[in-house]
Amino acid sequence: MFEKLVNYCRMKSPWLLHVSCGSCNNCDIEVLAALAPRFDVERFGGVLKPNPRHTDIIVVTGIMTLKMTDVLKRLYEQTPDPKAVVAIGSCAISKGIFRETYASYGPADAVVPVDAYIPGCPPRPQAILHGVVTALSALWGG
Secondary structure, three states, X not given: OHHHHHHXXXXXXXXXXXXXXXXXXXXXXHHHHHHOOOOOHHHHOOEEOOOHHHOOEEEEEOOEEOOOHHHHHHHHHHOOOOOEEEEEOHHHHHOHHHOOOOOEEEOHHHOOXXXXXXXXXXXXXXXXXXXXXXXXHHHHOO
16 A cells, blocks of 8 residues: 555655766757646656656667666666656657767667656657657556
């Protein structure tokens, strides 16, 4: 019973960790716009946290650069279960315009399992919120 209550609370107030792996920062700006007063994720309980040990959802933007692959793996391992990963933007999904660069490793799902994909260059804040809700539904079946 207690575990169901905890999962219900976690579903109603997801804590997010934003990881920018190497991008042009357009998707990062849209993530911040989703947190700003106009869309106000906090009214739904969503909070941006700086520590992976306190988060439920990892939000990944940008391509996976060679230097960020180990960092993202470590952040994923430090995040407690159950957890979800949301890949935001064309670069995080398919390397986008950075497809041919020498420093890119691959899309986000080449490093960690991804639960929700949000296409766009950059995606709108409404799409980002929809992707977070999709990841929450995948986690707790709500």
